[in-house]
Amino acid sequence: AGQAAQQEQVLAINNERFMVPELLFSPSDIGLQQAGIAEAVVQAVQSAHVALHPLLYTNIILSGGVAACPGLADRFRSELRPLVPDVYDIGVFAPETPAITAWEGMSSFA
Template sequence: MDETYVINQVKEDSCFVTQDFNAEMKKARLKPPDNDLLRDYVLPDFTSIKRGFLRSLEESDGKSPNGEQLIRLNNERFSVPELLFRPSDVGVQQMGISEAIVDAISRCPTETQPHLYRNIFLTGGNCNFPGFRDRVYSDVRSMAPAEYQVNVSLSKAPSLYAWHGAAAVSQSAQFPELLVTRDDWEENGYSACAARFTI
């Protein structure tokens, strides 16, 4: 069994991005029925259960009547995605996603910044977390200058959007001009890129 694959499924099926981390943590400390976060994730055994699944709130009692392996999830459901927004919580001294967006926009010419704030586009697999777009919006809105309008859009298929873009570029007539061949790279290294592209 590939544990990374299974844990990725657990993450995709059960995690969400919270708008108020501290409030959710308070709720996670409560016992059911006051805690509606607590869920059981049934792990696959790859014979009768091919893919794991998250039990409903009513079914999540921590018991395994049929001998399935369970993972009991509580605050992990929102703490894992929270690291995308606050990596310093685990000692990674980097900006979170929202801070990085604001920082990137602030490094652009002032006259372009209002346009960039109005055109924030999210893509990638982590954008599938429920609440992701709303959290990015609220965080960026709180850091952006008050006079700027903020708009955050999400692609319809965040996990595949970059692939579709690359596929479209590969079909364009200009595609060969965007490449550095292996032979050219092996002969010239970085200077092959510097000569072909404005770096």
């Protein structure tokens, strides 16, 4: 136990812990000239046939490890709502285990 305690390292992070999720919404903060997550979703939906837009906007699933960040779903909804025509409802779902959501979904086809 004494040797293990000597090998411990502590990494103190402050504002850095907020940077990764923030970059999803504002990639320009680090010089990337690309759409944030809300804009990218709107672009993806708009590339589909207009008849699918209501279905797509009401079935958005946040997945991946970053989706577990507290408040991410609410922030995403608030960023997305002004970009989506008011005639469409928005449904954003944040599963309990977002890191494995894609795997769980595809495993149903196996």
